[in-house]
Amino acid sequence: MNLNELTIVRAAEGLRSKKFTSVELTRTCLDRIKKRNPEVNAFITVCEESALREAKAADEKILKGKSEILTGIPFSVKDAICTRDVRSTGSAKILDNYIPPFDATVIRKIRESGGVLIGKNNCDAFGHGASNENSMYGPVRNPHNLKMVAGGSSGGSAAAVADNMCIFSIAEDTGGSIRQPASLCGVVGLRPSYGRNSRHGIMPMASSLDTVGPITKTVEDAALVMNVIAGRDKMDATTVPELVPDYINEIRNPKSEIRNLRIGLPKEYFDLPGLDSEVRDRTLGAIEKLKKLGCEIVDVSLPHTKYATAVYYIIVPSEDSSNLGRLDGIRYGVRAKARDLYDLYASSRADGFPEEVKRRILIGTYALSAGYYDAYYRKAQQVRTLIRRDFDEVFKKADALITPTSPFTAFAIGEKSSDTLAMYLADVMEIPASLSGMPAITVPAGLSKNNLPIGVQVIGPRLAEGRVMQIGQLITI
Protein backbone atom coordinates (compact mmCIF):
# COMPACT_ATOMS: atom_id res chain seq x y z
CA MET A 1 0.00 0.00 0.00
CA ASN A 2 1.26 3.48 -0.88
CA LEU A 3 1.76 5.88 2.03
CA ASN A 4 -0.82 8.36 0.69
CA GLU A 5 -3.49 5.64 0.90
CA LEU A 6 -3.11 5.32 4.68
CA THR A 7 -5.70 6.42 7.24
CA ILE A 8 -4.74 8.85 10.00
CA VAL A 9 -4.52 5.96 12.46
CA ARG A 10 -2.15 3.92 10.28
CA ALA A 11 -0.09 6.92 9.17
CA ALA A 12 0.37 8.08 12.78
CA GLU A 13 1.48 4.57 13.79
CA GLY A 14 4.00 4.48 10.97
CA LEU A 15 5.36 7.92 11.85
CA ARG A 16 5.68 7.13 15.56
CA SER A 17 7.37 3.78 14.95
CA LYS A 18 9.72 5.52 12.44
CA LYS A 19 8.73 3.25 9.52
CA PHE A 20 8.64 6.39 7.39
CA THR A 21 8.93 10.14 7.88
CA SER A 22 6.38 12.89 7.46
CA VAL A 23 8.49 14.27 4.61
CA GLU A 24 8.13 10.91 2.79
CA LEU A 25 4.41 10.75 3.54
CA THR A 26 3.90 14.35 2.40
CA ARG A 27 5.89 13.72 -0.81
CA THR A 28 3.68 10.76 -1.77
CA CYS A 29 0.60 12.99 -1.35
CA LEU A 30 2.20 15.79 -3.39
CA ASP A 31 3.13 13.28 -6.12
CA ARG A 32 -0.44 12.03 -6.20
CA ILE A 33 -1.72 15.61 -6.51
CA LYS A 34 0.70 16.30 -9.37
CA LYS A 35 -0.45 13.20 -11.17
CA ARG A 36 -4.19 13.46 -10.64
CA ASN A 37 -5.11 17.08 -9.99
CA PRO A 38 -4.93 18.17 -13.65
CA GLU A 39 -7.91 15.85 -14.21
CA VAL A 40 -9.76 15.84 -10.88
CA ASN A 41 -9.26 19.58 -10.14
CA ALA A 42 -9.63 19.05 -6.39
CA PHE A 43 -7.03 21.71 -5.47
CA ILE A 44 -6.93 25.42 -6.25
CA THR A 45 -3.66 25.96 -4.38
CA VAL A 46 -1.00 23.36 -3.55
CA CYS A 47 1.49 24.30 -0.80
CA GLU A 48 4.41 22.17 -1.91
CA GLU A 49 7.19 24.23 -0.35
CA SER A 50 5.54 25.08 2.96
CA ALA A 51 4.11 21.56 3.33
CA LEU A 52 7.58 20.01 3.06
CA ARG A 53 8.88 22.58 5.57
CA GLU A 54 6.05 21.74 7.99
CA ALA A 55 6.66 18.02 7.45
CA LYS A 56 10.32 18.46 8.34
CA ALA A 57 9.38 20.30 11.53
CA ALA A 58 6.92 17.50 12.36
CA ASP A 59 9.66 14.89 11.88
CA GLU A 60 11.83 16.76 14.36
CA LYS A 61 8.95 16.88 16.85
CA ILE A 62 8.44 13.12 16.44
CA LEU A 63 12.18 12.46 16.96
CA LYS A 64 11.99 14.40 20.21
CA GLY A 65 9.08 12.21 21.29
CA LYS A 66 6.73 15.19 21.36
CA SER A 67 4.26 14.10 18.70
CA GLU A 68 0.48 14.31 18.95
CA ILE A 69 -2.02 12.29 16.92
CA LEU A 70 -2.03 14.62 13.90
CA THR A 71 1.68 15.47 13.94
CA GLY A 72 3.11 15.00 10.47
CA ILE A 73 -0.22 14.09 8.85
CA PRO A 74 -0.87 15.89 5.51
CA PHE A 75 -4.34 17.43 5.34
CA SER A 76 -6.19 19.70 2.94
CA VAL A 77 -8.69 22.50 3.62
CA LYS A 78 -11.74 23.75 1.75
CA ASP A 79 -10.85 27.07 0.14
CA ALA A 80 -13.75 28.83 1.91
CA ILE A 81 -11.80 28.43 5.18
CA CYS A 82 -9.05 30.92 6.04
CA THR A 83 -5.47 29.66 6.28
CA ARG A 84 -2.72 32.00 7.41
CA ASP A 85 -0.23 32.91 4.67
CA VAL A 86 -1.97 30.56 2.22
CA ARG A 87 -4.28 31.99 -0.45
CA SER A 88 -7.96 31.42 0.35
CA THR A 89 -10.29 32.27 -2.53
CA GLY A 90 -13.58 30.65 -1.50
CA SER A 91 -13.51 29.59 -5.20
CA ALA A 92 -14.54 33.11 -6.27
CA LYS A 93 -12.41 35.56 -8.24
CA ILE A 94 -13.24 38.42 -5.88
CA LEU A 95 -10.80 36.76 -3.44
CA ASP A 96 -8.39 35.51 -6.13
CA ASN A 97 -5.49 37.32 -4.44
CA TYR A 98 -6.60 37.04 -0.81
CA ILE A 99 -4.01 35.76 1.67
CA PRO A 100 -5.57 35.65 5.16
CA PRO A 101 -3.50 37.13 8.00
CA PHE A 102 -4.90 34.45 10.34
CA ASP A 103 -5.91 30.79 10.59
CA ALA A 104 -9.49 29.71 11.24
CA THR A 105 -9.60 28.38 14.81
CA VAL A 106 -10.03 24.74 13.74
CA ILE A 107 -7.08 25.06 11.35
CA ARG A 108 -4.94 26.72 14.03
CA LYS A 109 -5.66 23.77 16.35
CA ILE A 110 -4.63 21.22 13.71
CA ARG A 111 -1.49 23.15 12.73
CA GLU A 112 -0.49 23.59 16.38
CA SER A 113 -0.76 19.86 16.86
CA GLY A 114 1.60 19.38 13.91
CA GLY A 115 -0.73 18.73 10.97
CA VAL A 116 0.83 19.47 7.56
CA LEU A 117 -1.27 21.77 5.36
CA ILE A 118 -0.87 20.39 1.86
CA GLY A 119 -3.27 22.60 -0.08
CA LYS A 120 -6.61 24.31 -0.54
CA ASN A 121 -9.58 22.52 -2.04
CA ASN A 122 -11.83 23.64 -4.82
CA CYS A 123 -15.50 24.05 -3.82
CA ASP A 124 -18.68 25.71 -5.02
CA ALA A 125 -18.01 29.42 -4.53
CA PHE A 126 -18.61 30.29 -0.85
CA GLY A 127 -20.37 26.94 -0.47
CA HIS A 128 -23.18 27.66 -2.94
CA GLY A 129 -23.96 24.42 -4.70
CA ALA A 130 -24.36 20.66 -4.63
CA SER A 131 -22.18 19.67 -7.60
CA ASN A 132 -19.03 21.81 -7.42
CA GLU A 133 -19.94 23.31 -10.80
CA ASN A 134 -20.31 26.80 -9.27
CA SER A 135 -16.57 27.27 -8.76
CA MET A 136 -14.82 30.01 -10.73
CA TYR A 137 -11.85 27.61 -10.92
CA GLY A 138 -13.72 24.90 -12.86
CA PRO A 139 -15.70 21.87 -11.69
CA VAL A 140 -14.23 19.09 -9.54
CA ARG A 141 -14.42 15.68 -11.20
CA ASN A 142 -15.39 12.54 -9.30
CA PRO A 143 -12.33 10.28 -8.91
CA HIS A 144 -14.57 7.23 -9.39
CA ASN A 145 -15.66 8.49 -12.83
CA LEU A 146 -14.23 11.69 -14.27
CA LYS A 147 -17.39 12.44 -16.27
CA MET A 148 -19.36 12.75 -13.03
CA VAL A 149 -19.60 15.52 -10.45
CA ALA A 150 -17.83 15.13 -7.13
CA GLY A 151 -20.80 16.69 -5.32
CA GLY A 152 -20.76 19.96 -3.48
CA SER A 153 -20.12 22.26 -2.12
CA SER A 154 -16.98 20.64 -0.58
CA GLY A 155 -16.32 18.59 -3.74
CA GLY A 156 -12.57 19.19 -3.78
CA SER A 157 -12.16 18.03 -0.18
CA ALA A 158 -14.14 14.82 -0.77
CA ALA A 159 -12.38 14.08 -4.07
CA ALA A 160 -8.94 14.72 -2.54
CA VAL A 161 -9.61 12.25 0.31
CA ALA A 162 -11.22 9.66 -2.01
CA ASP A 163 -8.30 9.90 -4.45
CA ASN A 164 -5.63 9.73 -1.70
CA MET A 165 -4.19 13.17 -2.44
CA CYS A 166 -4.19 13.83 1.31
CA ILE A 167 -4.92 11.85 4.47
CA PHE A 168 -7.94 13.91 5.57
CA SER A 169 -9.64 17.21 4.84
CA ILE A 170 -11.46 19.98 6.71
CA ALA A 171 -14.64 21.28 5.11
CA GLU A 172 -17.79 23.22 5.84
CA ASP A 173 -21.42 22.05 5.85
CA THR A 174 -24.40 24.41 5.78
CA GLY A 175 -27.10 22.23 4.18
CA GLY A 176 -25.13 19.15 3.16
CA SER A 177 -21.82 20.48 1.83
CA ILE A 178 -19.71 17.92 3.71
CA ARG A 179 -22.09 14.96 3.56
CA GLN A 180 -23.27 15.11 -0.06
CA PRO A 181 -19.81 15.19 -1.74
CA ALA A 182 -18.45 12.67 0.80
CA SER A 183 -21.34 10.38 -0.14
CA LEU A 184 -20.85 10.86 -3.90
CA CYS A 185 -17.09 10.23 -3.57
CA GLY A 186 -17.37 7.24 -1.20
CA VAL A 187 -15.73 8.66 1.93
CA VAL A 188 -16.78 9.59 5.48
CA GLY A 189 -18.08 13.10 6.22
CA LEU A 190 -19.25 14.45 9.56
CA ARG A 191 -21.43 17.51 10.05
CA PRO A 192 -21.15 18.25 13.77
CA SER A 193 -23.96 19.83 15.81
CA TYR A 194 -24.28 23.55 15.21
CA GLY A 195 -22.09 25.23 17.84
CA ARG A 196 -19.81 22.25 18.55
CA ASN A 197 -16.85 23.50 16.48
CA SER A 198 -15.69 27.09 16.09
CA ARG A 199 -16.51 28.82 12.80
CA HIS A 200 -14.07 31.64 13.38
CA GLY A 201 -12.26 32.07 10.06
CA ILE A 202 -14.83 30.15 8.00
CA MET A 203 -16.14 32.37 5.19
CA PRO A 204 -19.72 32.76 6.37
CA MET A 205 -22.64 31.66 4.25
CA ALA A 206 -25.71 31.21 6.46
CA SER A 207 -24.66 32.06 9.99
CA SER A 208 -27.51 30.23 11.69
CA LEU A 209 -26.59 26.98 9.89
CA ASP A 210 -22.86 26.89 9.06
CA THR A 211 -20.72 24.15 10.63
CA VAL A 212 -17.19 22.89 10.06
CA GLY A 213 -16.12 19.25 10.19
CA PRO A 214 -13.85 16.50 8.84
CA ILE A 215 -13.90 14.43 5.65
CA THR A 216 -11.93 11.24 6.25
CA LYS A 217 -11.33 7.70 5.01
CA THR A 218 -12.74 6.04 8.15
CA VAL A 219 -15.10 6.91 11.00
CA GLU A 220 -12.27 6.40 13.50
CA ASP A 221 -10.29 9.11 11.69
CA ALA A 222 -13.25 11.49 11.92
CA ALA A 223 -13.37 10.88 15.69
CA LEU A 224 -9.64 11.61 15.97
CA VAL A 225 -9.98 14.91 14.10
CA MET A 226 -13.00 15.90 16.20
CA ASN A 227 -10.92 15.28 19.34
CA VAL A 228 -8.54 17.99 18.10
CA ILE A 229 -10.93 20.59 16.66
CA ALA A 230 -14.11 20.49 18.82
CA GLY A 231 -14.83 22.90 21.62
CA ARG A 232 -15.68 26.41 22.69
CA ASP A 233 -13.90 29.38 21.18
CA LYS A 234 -13.98 32.93 22.47
CA MET A 235 -13.81 34.09 18.84
CA ASP A 236 -17.13 32.38 18.02
CA ALA A 237 -19.94 33.29 20.41
CA THR A 238 -22.17 30.52 19.03
CA THR A 239 -19.89 27.73 20.28
CA VAL A 240 -21.54 25.81 23.13
CA PRO A 241 -20.03 25.33 26.61
CA GLU A 242 -20.74 21.59 26.93
CA LEU A 243 -17.57 19.56 27.53
CA VAL A 244 -16.09 17.73 24.55
CA PRO A 245 -16.02 13.96 25.16
CA ASP A 246 -13.23 11.68 23.95
CA TYR A 247 -14.84 10.63 20.67
CA ILE A 248 -12.54 7.64 20.29
CA ASN A 249 -13.88 6.30 23.59
CA GLU A 250 -17.41 7.02 22.44
CA ILE A 251 -17.12 5.02 19.22
CA ARG A 252 -15.62 2.10 21.14
CA ASN A 253 -18.65 1.66 23.37
CA PRO A 254 -19.19 -1.94 24.41
CA LYS A 255 -21.50 -4.19 22.39
CA SER A 256 -24.02 -4.28 25.25
CA GLU A 257 -24.87 -0.64 24.59
CA ILE A 258 -25.40 -1.27 20.89
CA ARG A 259 -28.08 -3.80 21.73
CA ASN A 260 -30.05 -1.12 23.51
CA LEU A 261 -29.94 1.37 20.62
CA ARG A 262 -33.21 2.26 18.94
CA ILE A 263 -32.72 3.15 15.26
CA GLY A 264 -35.46 5.21 13.63
CA LEU A 265 -36.46 4.95 9.96
CA PRO A 266 -38.17 8.18 8.92
CA LYS A 267 -40.72 7.10 6.35
CA GLU A 268 -40.71 10.43 4.49
CA TYR A 269 -37.11 9.82 3.42
CA PHE A 270 -37.84 6.41 1.99
CA ASP A 271 -41.05 7.50 0.22
CA LEU A 272 -39.33 10.40 -1.53
CA PRO A 273 -40.10 10.56 -5.26
CA GLY A 274 -36.83 10.35 -7.15
CA LEU A 275 -35.06 8.17 -4.58
CA ASP A 276 -32.82 5.82 -6.55
CA SER A 277 -33.74 2.18 -5.88
CA GLU A 278 -30.12 1.09 -5.45
CA VAL A 279 -29.56 3.84 -2.89
CA ARG A 280 -32.71 2.75 -1.08
CA ASP A 281 -31.63 -0.91 -1.06
CA ARG A 282 -28.16 -0.11 0.26
CA THR A 283 -29.64 1.98 3.04
CA LEU A 284 -32.02 -0.82 3.99
CA GLY A 285 -29.01 -3.17 3.91
CA ALA A 286 -27.22 -0.99 6.45
CA ILE A 287 -30.31 -1.06 8.64
CA GLU A 288 -30.48 -4.85 8.39
CA LYS A 289 -26.86 -5.01 9.55
CA LEU A 290 -27.67 -2.93 12.63
CA LYS A 291 -30.67 -5.13 13.35
CA LYS A 292 -28.43 -8.22 13.30
CA LEU A 293 -26.12 -6.49 15.78
CA GLY A 294 -29.07 -6.21 18.12
CA CYS A 295 -30.37 -2.68 17.50
CA GLU A 296 -34.08 -2.15 17.67
CA ILE A 297 -35.54 -0.69 14.46
CA VAL A 298 -38.50 1.67 14.84
CA ASP A 299 -40.60 3.35 12.15
CA VAL A 300 -40.86 7.08 12.70
CA SER A 301 -42.26 10.10 10.89
CA LEU A 302 -40.95 13.60 10.33
CA PRO A 303 -44.08 15.12 8.79
CA HIS A 304 -42.63 18.52 7.85
CA THR A 305 -39.74 17.06 5.81
CA LYS A 306 -41.20 18.15 2.48
CA TYR A 307 -41.05 21.82 3.48
CA ALA A 308 -37.38 21.77 4.51
CA THR A 309 -35.87 22.64 1.13
CA ALA A 310 -38.18 25.66 0.67
CA VAL A 311 -37.35 26.84 4.20
CA TYR A 312 -33.65 26.38 3.56
CA TYR A 313 -33.61 28.31 0.28
CA ILE A 314 -35.22 31.29 1.98
CA ILE A 315 -33.05 31.34 5.10
CA VAL A 316 -29.74 30.67 3.36
CA PRO A 317 -29.92 33.33 0.62
CA SER A 318 -31.21 35.83 3.17
CA GLU A 319 -28.27 35.30 5.52
CA ASP A 320 -25.96 34.96 2.50
CA SER A 321 -26.96 38.31 1.05
CA SER A 322 -26.09 39.95 4.34
CA ASN A 323 -22.82 38.04 4.95
CA LEU A 324 -21.51 38.55 1.42
CA GLY A 325 -22.01 42.31 1.73
CA ARG A 326 -18.49 42.43 3.18
CA LEU A 327 -17.03 41.44 -0.20
CA ASP A 328 -17.07 44.79 -1.96
CA GLY A 329 -13.55 45.39 -3.30
CA ILE A 330 -12.79 48.02 -0.68
CA ARG A 331 -10.51 46.56 2.01
CA TYR A 332 -9.26 43.27 0.55
CA GLY A 333 -9.73 41.07 -2.48
CA VAL A 334 -9.94 42.18 -6.09
CA ARG A 335 -11.11 45.75 -6.80
CA ALA A 336 -12.52 46.50 -10.24
CA LYS A 337 -11.55 49.69 -12.08
CA ALA A 338 -14.45 52.07 -11.60
CA ARG A 339 -15.73 55.62 -12.16
CA ASP A 340 -17.18 56.13 -8.69
CA LEU A 341 -17.97 54.35 -5.43
CA TYR A 342 -21.22 52.72 -6.61
CA ASP A 343 -19.54 51.46 -9.74
CA LEU A 344 -16.62 50.12 -7.69
CA TYR A 345 -18.96 47.99 -5.57
CA ALA A 346 -21.19 46.87 -8.44
CA SER A 347 -18.34 46.05 -10.83
CA SER A 348 -16.12 44.29 -8.28
CA ARG A 349 -19.08 42.10 -7.31
CA ALA A 350 -20.14 41.55 -10.94
CA ASP A 351 -16.67 40.35 -11.95
CA GLY A 352 -15.85 38.51 -8.74
CA PHE A 353 -18.96 36.39 -8.12
CA PRO A 354 -20.18 33.46 -10.24
CA GLU A 355 -23.81 33.38 -11.35
CA GLU A 356 -25.09 31.24 -8.46
CA VAL A 357 -23.62 33.59 -5.83
CA LYS A 358 -25.34 36.51 -7.55
CA ARG A 359 -28.60 34.56 -7.65
CA ARG A 360 -28.45 33.81 -3.91
CA ILE A 361 -27.71 37.43 -3.05
CA LEU A 362 -30.62 38.56 -5.23
CA ILE A 363 -33.05 36.05 -3.67
CA GLY A 364 -31.94 37.07 -0.19
CA THR A 365 -32.14 40.78 -0.90
CA TYR A 366 -35.68 40.26 -2.22
CA ALA A 367 -36.79 38.01 0.69
CA LEU A 368 -35.56 40.49 3.29
CA SER A 369 -36.87 43.62 1.58
CA ALA A 370 -39.71 45.68 2.99
CA GLY A 371 -43.07 44.04 2.38
CA TYR A 372 -41.64 40.54 1.83
CA TYR A 373 -39.90 39.85 5.16
CA ASP A 374 -42.98 38.35 6.87
CA ALA A 375 -44.04 36.34 3.82
CA TYR A 376 -40.64 34.77 3.25
CA TYR A 377 -38.00 35.02 5.99
CA ARG A 378 -40.28 35.01 9.04
CA LYS A 379 -42.55 32.33 7.57
CA ALA A 380 -39.51 30.14 6.81
CA GLN A 381 -38.20 30.52 10.36
CA GLN A 382 -41.63 29.52 11.73
CA VAL A 383 -41.75 26.36 9.60
CA ARG A 384 -38.18 25.71 10.75
CA THR A 385 -39.56 25.53 14.29
CA LEU A 386 -42.01 22.83 13.20
CA ILE A 387 -39.18 20.86 11.53
CA ARG A 388 -37.17 21.06 14.77
CA ARG A 389 -40.17 19.88 16.78
CA ASP A 390 -40.46 16.85 14.47
CA PHE A 391 -36.90 15.88 15.39
CA ASP A 392 -37.48 16.51 19.11
CA GLU A 393 -40.51 14.19 19.01
CA VAL A 394 -38.72 11.50 17.01
CA PHE A 395 -35.72 11.45 19.34
CA LYS A 396 -38.03 10.49 22.20
CA LYS A 397 -38.62 7.20 20.36
CA ALA A 398 -35.25 6.67 18.66
CA ASP A 399 -31.60 7.23 19.58
CA ALA A 400 -30.59 7.93 15.98
CA LEU A 401 -32.06 7.95 12.48
CA ILE A 402 -30.80 6.19 9.36
CA THR A 403 -31.52 7.61 5.90
CA PRO A 404 -29.85 7.77 2.51
CA THR A 405 -27.41 10.72 2.32
CA SER A 406 -28.19 11.71 -1.26
CA PRO A 407 -31.26 10.45 -3.17
CA PHE A 408 -29.00 9.50 -6.09
CA THR A 409 -25.37 8.67 -6.89
CA ALA A 410 -23.04 11.12 -8.69
CA PHE A 411 -24.63 12.65 -11.80
CA ALA A 412 -22.96 13.80 -15.01
CA ILE A 413 -21.22 17.17 -15.13
CA GLY A 414 -23.65 19.58 -16.82
CA GLU A 415 -26.69 17.35 -16.27
CA LYS A 416 -28.41 19.53 -13.66
CA SER A 417 -26.43 22.76 -13.85
CA SER A 418 -29.02 24.66 -15.89
CA ASP A 419 -31.92 23.62 -13.62
CA THR A 420 -31.61 25.70 -10.46
CA LEU A 421 -34.50 24.04 -8.63
CA ALA A 422 -33.37 20.46 -9.41
CA MET A 423 -29.95 21.31 -8.00
CA TYR A 424 -31.51 22.82 -4.87
CA LEU A 425 -33.42 19.58 -4.32
CA ALA A 426 -30.21 17.51 -4.36
CA ASP A 427 -29.73 18.22 -0.64
CA VAL A 428 -33.25 17.23 0.37
CA MET A 429 -32.05 14.42 2.69
CA GLU A 430 -29.46 16.58 4.44
CA ILE A 431 -31.23 19.89 4.92
CA PRO A 432 -33.69 18.93 7.73
CA ALA A 433 -30.92 17.91 10.17
CA SER A 434 -29.07 21.13 9.27
CA LEU A 435 -32.08 23.31 10.01
CA SER A 436 -32.45 21.60 13.39
CA GLY A 437 -28.77 21.88 14.38
CA MET A 438 -28.39 18.10 14.67
CA PRO A 439 -25.15 16.18 14.00
CA ALA A 440 -25.10 13.80 11.04
CA ILE A 441 -22.53 11.58 9.38
CA THR A 442 -22.36 9.94 5.98
CA VAL A 443 -20.55 6.65 5.62
CA PRO A 444 -19.86 4.69 2.44
CA ALA A 445 -22.18 1.72 1.92
CA GLY A 446 -20.88 0.15 -1.27
CA LEU A 447 -21.04 0.87 -4.99
CA SER A 448 -23.92 1.00 -7.47
CA LYS A 449 -24.06 -1.18 -10.59
CA ASN A 450 -22.29 1.69 -12.38
CA ASN A 451 -19.50 1.62 -9.80
CA LEU A 452 -20.50 4.87 -8.14
CA PRO A 453 -20.40 5.22 -4.35
CA ILE A 454 -23.57 5.16 -2.23
CA GLY A 455 -23.65 6.84 1.18
CA VAL A 456 -25.82 6.21 4.23
CA GLN A 457 -26.59 8.99 6.69
CA VAL A 458 -26.89 8.69 10.48
CA ILE A 459 -28.60 11.62 12.24
CA GLY A 460 -28.47 12.04 16.01
CA PRO A 461 -29.82 14.43 18.64
CA ARG A 462 -27.86 17.58 19.41
CA LEU A 463 -24.29 16.95 20.64
CA ALA A 464 -24.56 13.19 20.05
CA GLU A 465 -21.61 13.19 17.61
CA GLY A 466 -20.13 10.21 19.44
CA ARG A 467 -23.28 8.17 18.93
CA VAL A 468 -23.69 8.97 15.21
CA MET A 469 -20.03 8.12 14.64
CA GLN A 470 -20.38 4.86 16.56
CA ILE A 471 -23.39 3.79 14.50
CA GLY A 472 -21.63 4.95 11.32
CA GLN A 473 -18.72 2.74 12.20
CA LEU A 474 -20.96 -0.26 12.81
CA ILE A 475 -22.35 0.19 9.29
CA THR A 476 -18.90 0.31 7.68
CA ILE A 477 -17.23 -2.63 9.43
Add this chain to the structure above:
Amino acid sequence: MVLTVEEVRKIASLARIKLSADEEIRHAETISAVLDYMNILNEVDTTDVEPTFQVTGLEDVFREDVAADSGRQALILGQMPQLENNELVVPEVFEE
Protein backbone atom coordinates in the same frame (compact mmCIF):
# COMPACT_ATOMS: atom_id res chain seq x y z
CA MET B 1 -43.35 35.28 -13.70
CA VAL B 2 -43.29 36.12 -10.01
CA LEU B 3 -40.35 38.43 -10.48
CA THR B 4 -40.07 40.82 -13.43
CA VAL B 5 -36.87 41.94 -15.11
CA GLU B 6 -37.47 45.45 -13.71
CA GLU B 7 -37.64 44.03 -10.19
CA VAL B 8 -34.43 42.05 -10.73
CA ARG B 9 -32.77 45.28 -11.86
CA LYS B 10 -33.94 47.07 -8.72
CA ILE B 11 -32.78 44.30 -6.35
CA ALA B 12 -29.43 44.06 -8.13
CA SER B 13 -28.96 47.77 -7.65
CA LEU B 14 -29.78 47.46 -3.93
CA ALA B 15 -27.33 44.55 -3.66
CA ARG B 16 -24.68 46.45 -5.64
CA ILE B 17 -24.24 43.90 -8.42
CA LYS B 18 -23.97 45.01 -12.04
CA LEU B 19 -25.88 42.63 -14.31
CA SER B 20 -25.86 42.29 -18.10
CA ALA B 21 -29.23 42.29 -19.92
CA ASP B 22 -28.91 38.53 -20.43
CA GLU B 23 -28.23 37.97 -16.75
CA GLU B 24 -31.28 40.05 -15.79
CA ILE B 25 -33.53 37.85 -17.90
CA ARG B 26 -31.94 34.62 -16.63
CA HIS B 27 -32.21 35.65 -12.99
CA ALA B 28 -35.84 36.73 -13.44
CA GLU B 29 -36.65 33.27 -14.82
CA THR B 30 -34.71 31.14 -12.33
CA ILE B 31 -35.62 33.20 -9.26
CA SER B 32 -39.29 33.20 -10.28
CA ALA B 33 -39.18 29.39 -10.40
CA VAL B 34 -37.58 29.28 -6.96
CA LEU B 35 -40.05 31.77 -5.44
CA ASP B 36 -42.90 29.83 -7.01
CA TYR B 37 -41.63 26.69 -5.27
CA MET B 38 -41.57 28.59 -1.94
CA ASN B 39 -45.37 28.84 -2.10
CA ILE B 40 -45.46 25.29 -0.73
CA LEU B 41 -44.91 26.91 2.69
CA ASN B 42 -48.36 28.51 2.50
CA GLU B 43 -49.82 25.03 3.10
CA VAL B 44 -48.40 25.13 6.63
CA ASP B 45 -50.40 26.72 9.43
CA THR B 46 -47.89 28.74 11.46
CA THR B 47 -50.35 30.64 13.64
CA ASP B 48 -48.73 31.27 17.02
CA VAL B 49 -45.55 29.40 16.02
CA GLU B 50 -42.40 31.16 17.24
CA PRO B 51 -39.70 31.54 14.58
CA THR B 52 -36.39 29.70 15.09
CA PHE B 53 -33.55 32.15 14.67
CA GLN B 54 -30.96 29.97 16.40
CA VAL B 55 -30.68 26.45 17.79
CA THR B 56 -28.19 26.58 20.67
CA GLY B 57 -30.31 28.51 23.16
CA LEU B 58 -27.27 30.62 24.04
CA GLU B 59 -28.03 34.23 24.95
CA ASP B 60 -25.90 37.23 25.82
CA VAL B 61 -22.48 35.66 25.34
CA PHE B 62 -19.94 38.20 26.56
CA ARG B 63 -16.20 38.58 26.56
CA GLU B 64 -14.03 41.45 27.77
CA ASP B 65 -13.55 44.09 25.12
CA VAL B 66 -9.80 44.41 25.43
CA ALA B 67 -7.62 45.78 22.65
CA ALA B 68 -4.64 43.59 21.83
CA ASP B 69 -1.80 43.90 19.36
CA SER B 70 -2.32 41.22 16.73
CA GLY B 71 1.17 41.83 15.36
CA ARG B 72 -0.34 41.50 11.90
CA GLN B 73 -0.78 45.09 10.75
CA ALA B 74 1.63 44.65 7.86
CA LEU B 75 -0.16 41.50 6.68
CA ILE B 76 -3.55 43.21 6.89
CA LEU B 77 -2.39 46.35 5.10
CA GLY B 78 -0.74 44.13 2.51
CA GLN B 79 -4.18 42.79 1.53
CA MET B 80 -5.60 46.22 0.71
CA PRO B 81 -6.22 46.92 -2.99
CA GLN B 82 -4.80 50.47 -2.95
CA LEU B 83 -2.53 52.03 -0.30
CA GLU B 84 -1.00 55.45 0.14
CA ASN B 85 1.26 56.15 3.14
CA ASN B 86 -0.11 53.02 4.82
CA GLU B 87 -3.67 54.28 4.41
CA LEU B 88 -6.44 52.67 2.36
CA VAL B 89 -7.44 54.65 -0.72
CA VAL B 90 -11.14 54.65 -1.68
CA PRO B 91 -13.17 56.70 -4.18
CA GLU B 92 -14.75 59.82 -2.73
CA VAL B 93 -17.94 59.10 -0.81
CA PHE B 94 -19.56 62.54 -1.06
CA GLU B 95 -20.00 64.09 -4.45
CA GLU B 96 -19.52 67.80 -4.89
